[in-house]
Amino acid sequence: MTETDSWLAEELLIVRHSGEIPEIAFHSSLYYLCEDPDGPQLTLGQNELDLLRQQVVARYREILLRDLSPENRDARIFRGLKRCIFNWERLGKFCTRQTMEIEATLRQEIAEALRCFLQQEADEVRAGLRQSCLNCTREELDGFAREIGVGPEELPEDIEMLFCSQS
Template sequence: MSGERSQIIEDEIFILRDSGEIPEIALHATLHYLTEDPDGPGLSLHPEEYHALLDAAAARFRDIVLRDLEPSNRDLSIYRGIARTIINFHRFKSFCQRTGHDWGSFPDLLRDRLVHFLENELEEVGRGERASSVNCTVETLEGFLVELEMDPALLPEGWEQLCLSPEHE
């Protein structure tokens, strides 16, 4: 059963890693299948197996949060904008708090990606290549910066012009 057990866990990690929009639901479905579902293998998970599944769900959360800060995604149907990044960040933060998962250096990566995204957006909008895809107000983005413990001075000059006016949010 050891090799089979390990394959079952690996399969579930793969499924979690490629899950849809709500990794926490996928994690709970996986845990139910592995441990309680009459059609499942009926495992008692070892701590390292549980943590591997938790890590897979967290990795999926990270991908979802960062997805809307990738300039190449702006024209794809999956793109939801910075407003969605903020929502998904809150979901991931809550997940980490509830599960005790340490997200490590993820906030650093998120800050870097946000700066890169806004720099790219300013360049392309400035050249007239596209309209701004930033779908939140200055106030909303400033609130997010506070949550990220990020100094607004780290953002590129003129980033505010990319944001929605309050009446359009």
């Protein structure tokens, strides 16, 4: 492994395991690797840039799935559906700025996670096992569902109750 490979590998890890806004880590890594007077001042090729971009997408995937996991609803790490929608928008903006498309497989994975999340939420609220944890409006949910390819017919029939039980 060359010194360049070593620097890049370290930055890939930093971006992949970054916090809630992975594109900030992406830009910090680009600055460090290419422009920082104390950095290696590399000229990255398309392959290296793509690897860094892929880590941003991988981190967003992890964040989105975290907030669409029913197991996390009562955990401190859970940010709710509103944050999930916001992070999807962030991912979309990042991809647009980087002239990338959100891969169909990622879109499908998030769509399936949303369908499962909402169905479990509706089932448990209907059964009286919990109050709804939805922290977004119906309009926000509908827009997000449309964006990821989930049609109204794929949402739970009694989804309105999830919004009515909000305090």
